Amino acid sequence: MLQNAEQKKCDKCFAYKPPRTHHCRVCRRCILKMDHHCLWINNCVGYWNYKAFFVFVFYATTASIYSTIIFMSCVFQKDWDPIKGSSLKIFYVLYGTMVVGLTITLLTLFGWHVYLILHNMTTIEYYEGNRAKWLAMRSGQSYRHPFNIGAYKNITLVLGPNMLKWLCPTAVSHLKDGVSFPTLRDNS
Numbered sequence: 001m002l003q004n005a006e007q008k009k010c011d012k013c014f015a016y017k018p019p020r021t022h023h024c025r026v027c028r029r030c031i032l033k034m035d036h037h038c039l040w041i042n043n044c045v046g047y048w049n050y051k052a053f054f055v056f057v058f059y060a061t062t063a064s065i066y067s068t069i070i071f072m073s074c075v076f077q078k079d080w081d082p083i084k085g086s087s088l089k090i091f092y093v094l095y096g097t098m099v100v101g102l103t104i105t106l107l108t109l110f111g112w113h114v115y116l117i118l119h120n121m122t123t124i125e126y127y128e129g130n131r132a133k134w135l136a137m138r139s140g141q142s143y144r145h146p147f148n149i150g151a152y153k154n155i156t157l158v159l160g161p162n163m164l165k166w167l168c169p170t171a172v173s174h175l176k177d178g179v180s181f182p183t184l185r186d187n188s
């Protein structure tokens with residue numbers, strides 16, 4: 001069994017460390033299915049709050065795209081010639097730079113997490129997987145992320161089985177214990 005094989009002890013907590021769990025140095029504790037420690041929310045993103053984090057990134061991205069569209073349409077509709085003062089122009093340039101920069105950043109973050117969800121990976125597992133792939137390649141083997149059980153199933157494990165509740169951050173009744181996860185071997 002893969003999950004038994006991966007059972008470890010945390011060196012710092014001196015406690016059982018379930019699969020996909022990592023010790024966060026900032027939070028000083030083990031985090032189930034740890035994704036990353038987020039400086040913006042001053043907390044870890046892991047098993048229990050990953051859906052809320054993802055939905056938050058989705059709404060923030062949508063809002064900033066909406067804001068960019070409103071801004072662009074405002075810029076193109078405005079009759080710029082009669083405006084003599086440059087302060088308004090500076091405001092537009094500053095705001096445009098900020099909103100476009102924010103939109104690109106959030107879109108990248110959102111796209112990255114869509115990729116991770118589709119492959120049932122955490123940010124940490126992505127980098128660990130790269131190393132495992134490289135090591136497997138050197139020994140002439142192939143490596144496949146064990147928790148990737150198909151795109152749709154991967155989505156339902158994070159966002160829930162009911163599609164109507166996918167964008168509701170508090171609909172997390174599908175979360176179980178964060179200790180055991182279905183793997184490819186369970187399905188085959």
Ligand SMILES: [Zn+2]
Pocket residue numbers: 010011012013014022023024028029030
């Ligand atoms: Zn620990």
Ligand SMILES: [Zn+2]
Pocket residue numbers: 024025026027028036037038043044045
């Ligand atoms: Zn943390």
